[in-house]
């Protein structure tokens with residue numbers, strides 16, 4: 001009898017960048033060729049050693065993130081993918097994404113990605129205004145982005161995400177509109193757009209020396225503009241900061257928001273398997289000296305039922321469709337209202353939450369209102385139980 005395999009997502013962390021951007025607190029840094037080569041060898045070893053416990057799974061999505069995965073030679077990405085194919089059952093229709101930065105992925109590299117089965121690209125544009133890119137410390141120009149995008153299309157990619165950023169130093173409502181206008185002049189249009197605000201993180205040059213930033217009202221206005229303009233262009237907002245054409249939502253990221261199971265490889269990579277969260281060590285030298293890759297996993301945290309419920313709520317509410325009462329009950333054997341007797345009523349009264357009903361008018365779930373989306377962090381905090 002054929003048994004259903006459990007769905008699994010794989011994240012591969014490539015911690016290298018050509019240069020560090022001024023706002024970036026991701027685990028990434030420039031490195032020499034030798035280090036990069038060695039890291040890739042270690043990654044394939046980690047994948048090989050840690051795959052044995054996953055025979056009951058089928059991989060539905062793979063995501064190469066970073067850092068900038070495209071700073072590696074394409075053959076390195078091919079080696080990692082080959083290892084995943086050898087050690088795991090990879091669904092033939094799996095979504096396989098790689099993050100690329102303009103200027104680090106030429107036509108040849110993009111064609112090689114396509115040939116090895118990568119079917120989704122995520123391009124870090126941030127802004128189509130050169131002064132704003134410079135202010136962020138990005139190495140590329142708007143022109144570089146357009147070249148990369150056109151090469152990606154020529155290479156046969158039709159599922160492309162573009163990352164945009166708001167609240168950039170010096171950005172105005174007009175300049176942000178201009179960025180959106182340029183993105184929407186692309187032919188064909190990208191299938192997916194992520195639009196995040198700049199956050200000043202501790203330990204970054206921007207934290208030490210914060211440049212003048214657009215105020216909160218302007219930032220909120222930028223979010224509204226994104227929503228309005230992308231809607232007219234045929235995108236639907238399916239998560240607080242993510243927009244897609246129908247059928248092109250990022251399957252990999254949806255696994256995070258829906259608390260599916262995922263396994264991270266490489267330094268700092270996080271995993272969630274059978275309600276246990278863990279992450280890999282962050283020190284690259286230590287990672288590359290390890291012989292036993294079961295020992296690099298740290299922060300092992302077995303989630304209590306309360307923690308699982310909290311996560312279900314604050315991750316699920318990030319999705320515009322909200323959370324479904326039925327799914328909560330299937331997971332926890334209790335109704336949402338039983339667990340959160342007062343919070344839901346209070347947030348509804350404050351206009352932050354609203355009910356979802358089916359065609360017959362039955363209440364099926366709850367989601368954030370427009371106001372709730374604007375102040376989502378405040379809403380999510382209400383769902384903490386522990």
Ligand code: SF4
Pocket residue numbers: 016017018019020021024025026028066067068101124
């Ligand atoms: S390219 Fe991305 S990961 Fe690399 S330094 Fe810039 S923001 Fe950070």
